[in-house]
Amino acid sequence: MAAETQAKPAETQPTAAPAMQASTQAIVTFKIYRHEPTVEKTPHFQTYPVETRPGLTVLDALIHLLDTQDGSLAVRYSCRHAVCGSCAMDINGKNMLACQTQVARLGPEVTLRPLTGLPVVRDLVCDMTNFFRKYNLITPYLVNKTKDEKDLTREWLQSPRDRKKIDHEIGCIMCGCCEGACPVLWTDENYLGPSAIAKAWRFIADTRDEGIQERIGILDSQYGVWRCHTAFGCVEACPKNIPLTESIEKARRRIIRYRLRGK
Amino acid sequence: MYTHQILVVGGGLAGCRAAVAAADLGANVAILSRVHPVRSHSGAAQGGINGALGTADPKDSPEAHTYFTIKGSDFLADQDAVQTMCQEAPSRIIEMEHWGAPFSRMEDGRIAQRPFGGAGFPRTCFSADKTGHVLMHTLFEQCLKRQVQVYEERHILSLVVDQDPKNPAARRARGVIALHMTEGKLESYRADAVIMATGGAGRIYRKTTNAHVNTGIGMALAYWKGAPLEDMEFVQFHPTGLFGTNILISEGARAEGGYLKNKDGERFMKRYAEKFMELAPRDIVARAIATEINEGRGYPGGYVHLDLTHVGRERIEERLPGIRDLSINFAGVDPVEAPIPIQPSHHYTMGGIACDINGTTPLPGLYACGETACVSVHGANRLGGNSLLETVVFGARAGAAAAQYAKANPTEANGKIFDAETQAAEKKIRGLGQGEATEDYAAIKTEMGNTMDDQVQVFRNEKDLRRALDKIRELKGRFPGVRLRRKGLRYNLDLIHILELEAMLDLAEVITLGALARTESRGSHSRTDHPTRDDTHWLKHTLATHTPQGPKLDYKPVTITQWKPEARVY
Ligand SMILES: Cc1cc2nc3c(=O)[nH]c(=O)nc-3n(C[C@H](O)[C@H](O)[C@H](O)COP(=O)(O)OP(=O)(O)OC[C@H]3O[C@@H](n4cnc5c(N)ncnc54)[C@H](O)[C@@H]3O)c2cc1C
Ligand code: SF4
Ligand code: SF4
Ligand code: FES
Numbered sequence: 003m004a005a006e007t008q009a010k011p012a013e014t015q016p017t018a019a020p021a022m023q024a025s026t027q028a029i030v031t032f033k034i035y036r037h038e039p040t041v042e043k044t045p046h047f048q049t050y051p052v053e054t055r056p057g058l059t060v061l062d063a064l065i066h067l068l069d070t071q072d073g074s075l076a077v078r079y080s081c082r083h084a085v086c087g088s089c090a091m092d093i094n095g096k097n098m099l100a101c102q103t104q105v106a107r108l109g110p111e112v113t114l115r116p117l118t119g120l121p122v123v124r125d126l127v128c129d130m131t132n133f134f135r136k137y138n139l140i141t142p143y144l145v146n147k148t149k150d151e152k153d154l155t156r157e158w159l160q161s162p163r164d165r166k167k168i169d170h171e172i173g174c175i176m177c178g179c180c181e182g183a184c185p186v187l188w189t190d191e192n193y194l195g196p197s198a199i200a201k202a203w204r205f206i207a208d209t210r211d212e213g214i215q216e217r218i219g220i221l222d223s224q225y226g227v228w229r230c231h232t233a234f235g236c237v238e239a240c241p242k243n244i245p246l247t248e249s250i251e252k253a254r255r256r257i258i259r260y261r262l263r264g265k
Numbered sequence: 266m267y268t269h270q271i272l273v274v275g276g277g278l279a280g281c282r283a284a285v286a287a288a289d290l291g292a293n294v295a296i297l298s299r300v301h302p303v304r305s306h307s308g309a310a311q312g313g314i315n316g317a318l319g320t321a322d323p324k325d326s327p328e329a330h331t332y333f334t335i336k337g338s339d340f341l342a343d344q345d346a347v348q349t350m351c352q353e354a355p356s357r358i359i360e361m362e363h364w365g366a367p368f369s370r371m372e373d374g375r376i377a378q379r380p381f382g383g384a385g386f387p388r389t390c391f392s393a394d395k396t397g398h399v400l401m402h403t404l405f406e407q408c409l410k411r412q413v414q415v416y417e418e419r420h421i422l423s424l425v426v427d428q429d430p431k432n433p434a435a436r437r438a439r440g441v442i443a444l445h446m447t448e449g450k451l452e453s454y455r456a457d458a459v460i461m462a463t464g465g466a467g468r469i470y471r472k473t474t475n476a477h478v479n480t481g482i483g484m485a486l487a488y489w490k491g492a493p494l495e496d497m498e499f500v501q502f503h504p505t506g507l508f509g510t511n512i513l514i515s516e517g518a519r520a521e522g523g524y525l526k527n528k529d530g531e532r533f534m535k536r537y538a539e540k541f542m543e544l545a546p547r548d549i550v551a552r553a554i555a556t557e558i559n560e561g562r563g564y565p566g567g568y569v570h571l572d573l574t575h576v577g578r579e580r581i582e583e584r585l586p587g588i589r590d591l592s593i594n595f596a597g598v599d600p601v602e603a604p605i606p607i608q609p610s611h612h613y614t615m616g617g618i619a620c621d622i623n624g625t626t627p628l629p630g631l632y633a634c635g636e637t638a639c640v641s642v643h644g645a646n647r648l649g650g651n652s653l654l655e656t657v658v659f660g661a662r663a664g665a666a667a668a669q670y671a672k673a674n675p676t677e678a679n680g681k682i683f684d685a686e687t688q689a690a691e692k693k694i695r696g697l698g699q700g701e702a703t704e705d706y707a708a709i710k711t712e713m714g715n716t717m718d719d720q721v722q723v724f725r726n727e728k729d730l731r732r733a734l735d736k737i738r739e740l741k742g743r744f745p746g747v748r749l750r751r752k753g754l755r756y757n758l759d760l761i762h763i764l765e766l767e768a769m770l771d772l773a774e775v776i777t778l779g780a781l782a783r784t785e786s787r788g789s790h791s792r793t794d795h796p797t798r799d800d801t802h803w804l805k806h807t808l809a810t811h812t813p814q815g816p817k818l819d820y821k822p823v824t825i826t827q828w829k830p831e832a833r834v835y
Binding site: 038040041057065068070073074075076077081082084087088102124125127129134138144146149151154155157158159160161162165168173205208 | 304355364373374395399406407409590591753755758
């Protein structure tokens with residue numbers, strides 16, 4: 003990928019801050035990170051006045067800016083209700099989904115940057131290649147070795163209790179909020195990271211899966227579960243409230259059992 | 266130039282399922298998608314997927330599923346296609362389960378099922394209220410397992426059709442030209458067969474439950490190259506879009522016992538569908554709500570209440586956790602404590618690229634599946650839970666048919682046609698960058714959306730539809746005045762939005778023209794000036810073909826096997 007690692011932006015003054023109608027109090031200032039790494043050496047911030055209303059999300063505001071004020075903004079979005087995982091960004095210092103964040107709760111100034119720690123494609127769009135590369139490493143599909151997959155006459159049984167074991171982890175929308183919030187990843191981008199580990203756990207804990215062998219190598223490697231020092235940055239950032247540290251902890255216990263029992 | 270035997274455009278459920286099927290037949294297949302596959306709008310589906318597994322009620326059967334689907338369609342669906350879908354449903358669902366889809370379970374470990382509107386039996390399999398999300402992940406995982414090549418964040422600009430000037434019969438889809446969004450460059454993709462799986466066209470409306478990428482551009486690209494669009498006037502309005510943002514509140518909320526109440530606190534559905542109440546089919550519930558609002562029994566601003574408070578915290582947390590989050594985050598209402606404000610919202614595109622049960626379109630080499638296709642299994646009104654089913658049943662069939670076609674009809678590379686198409690795309694983009702804008706993209710888009718919301722809505726009439734058609738044609742006339750505000754191609758949303766708008770305007774025209782022509786009321790198409798169904802004249806599918814003068818409408822018969830059209834009472 004052509005993207006480069008995020009550089010520290012220079013605090014430039016707005017050049018093209020569009021004028022707004024002189025309306026009363028409800029004007030919030032958006033400071034947006036602007037950068038096209040392949041073209042410009044350094045990033046800068048551009049400011050925009052945004053008129054708020056109850057219920058306005060950061061994403062609504064960005065789309066409004068895009069439509070009416072600045073067609074050059076780059077931001078990734080699609081579903082606008084926290085299911086597609088596109089719009090993760092750093093909002094006032096925290097990784098969040100723009101579509102799930104109300105402007106009214108953010109105070110008079112809203113600073114938007116791309117997710118911390120990830121390379122930037124342009125403006126608020128970061129390059130998720132490495133994130134998906136690591137997800138690929140954990141054999142991200144159900145591994146079946148003994149059951150007849152071609153027999154479509156009946157389902158493989160699973161009790162509601164067993165199904166519940168993966169309830170949290172299946173909710174991951176691959177937004178990357180956790181990835182950007184993990185201090186280990188800031189120093190080593192090869193660390194599998196919380197979401198890939200949780201995904202691995204989603205399969206390992208699934209009573210229908212038989213792929214522990216395929217996954218143990220990477221999980222138990224120098225890039226695996228032992229790198230996490232339970233700083234909870236990821237849990238705090240996760241918009242889907244996935245208890246990532248618990249998933250990591252469970253994976254660790256499972257690895258120890260695997261070491262002892264060889265399966 | 267990238268070359269594959271099969272090129273699937275769209276990485277939603279339909280596209281991924283087609284890719285898996287083609288790969289399983291040994292074809293070299295790639296997916297090309299505007300958003301990363303897991304970010305497709307299929308992931309937003311909440312309620313579930315239908316199949317007569319008979320776990321919740323052993324009396325259910327594929328025949329019952331077929332009958333209720335046909336009745337739900339107001340007898341416009343092709344009955345052979347519905348039979349195929351309902352017969353194959355249990356296998357496709359169990360296959361998804363074997364591939365890892367974490368369905369919610371019954372106590373004995375079998376897949377749980379819930380009742381959905383107009384279904385007759387509890388037939389909807391689900392994973393809490395995240396069904397689409399888990400199916401999407403499962404199918405993407407199966408693509409990875411088969412090492413399907415995925416080109417993500419590619420926006421397609423044109424469908425490449427090989428045309429022999431001496432022999433027009435030799436027209437054939439050969440690939441696509443796409444914009445690599447993150448690198449900002451044009452690319453050519455050549456294939457022996459192209460499968461269009463680009464989803465629905467919800468963004469033509471402003472009040473829609475659809476994602477921002479659901480613009481229907483795949484339909485338009487096929488239409489511009491000669492593939493007809495079928496039954497586009499049939500647009501589903503979901504009864505329960507969240508007031509304000511129109512984010513979907515799943516039918517699952519009513520399946521779990523939710524009540525609809527007007528501002529007098531009355532459960533008004535008893536006046537519209539005495540037996541099925543809140544679980545009548547969507548078109549009927551949407552009309553009921555619209556009537557309540559129109560007759561002054563809604564709340565100011567135009568909404569009614571979906572009340573779940575009696576369902577109880579525990580069941581809401583277990584079965585509807587996503588709905589609860591949505592209401593809290595996007596409407597500031599906790600459904601455990603207070604009713605949710607809702608209004609009918611555009612939800613689903615029943616029409617699409619005309620194709621048969623194998624996804625075969627009239628344009629050789631072009632296949633279609635999913636919401637972008639019209640098989641037709643939904644007819645005039647889709648039942649909840651049937652479209653996720655459609656994606657896996659017909660995705661699999663289209664993938665297999667395309668793989669067979671590609672094997673039987675390999676072609677050698679013809680670079681010239683790709684050069685010509687690339688040059689055309691470049692020229693178009695250059696043109697959009699030259700000179701001063703005389704029109705504003707956002708204004709045209711807003712006017713289009715408002716027109717569709719207000720005049721091509723739940724209730725329609727000739728006067729409104731004529732006004733809408735004039736307006737859309739006016740907007741089409743203004744569109745050439747739009748100019749790019751940014752030139753560089755890297756993640757240039759301005760460019761993509763303008764191209765999508767062009768496509769949406771043409772689709773809006775097709776929808777409106779079809780609705781104007783159809784002087785009857787059937788399913789989702791409700792004409793107040795023609796309030797009854799007219800089987801003598803209108804038991805037929807609309808086909809719209811692109812011409813330089815605008816859409817040309819033709820009709821084709823509905824396939825009726827054993828279910829004679831009857832009155833639709835619930
Ligand atoms: C909120 C919501 C809830 C729903 N709930 C249910 C439910 O409970 N049960 C049910 O049966 N149905 C439900 N539906 C309907 C169902 O989800 C959809 O009909 C179905 O998922 C469509 O799948 P698809 O694969 O055809 O399209 P999508 O999933 O929309 O995928 C379209 C794909 O096309 C790609 N694409 C688009 N434009 C381009 C372009 N220009 N270039 C390249 N690629 C492009 C996109 O990237 C995407 O990958 C729901 C729909 C909505 C909106
Ligand atoms: S808990 Fe572990 S994975 Fe999560 S942020 Fe901390 S170090 Fe990273
Ligand atoms: S674990 Fe949470 S924060 Fe991380 S990618 Fe998944 S949903 Fe996003
Ligand atoms: S736009 Fe889909 S998660 Fe925000």
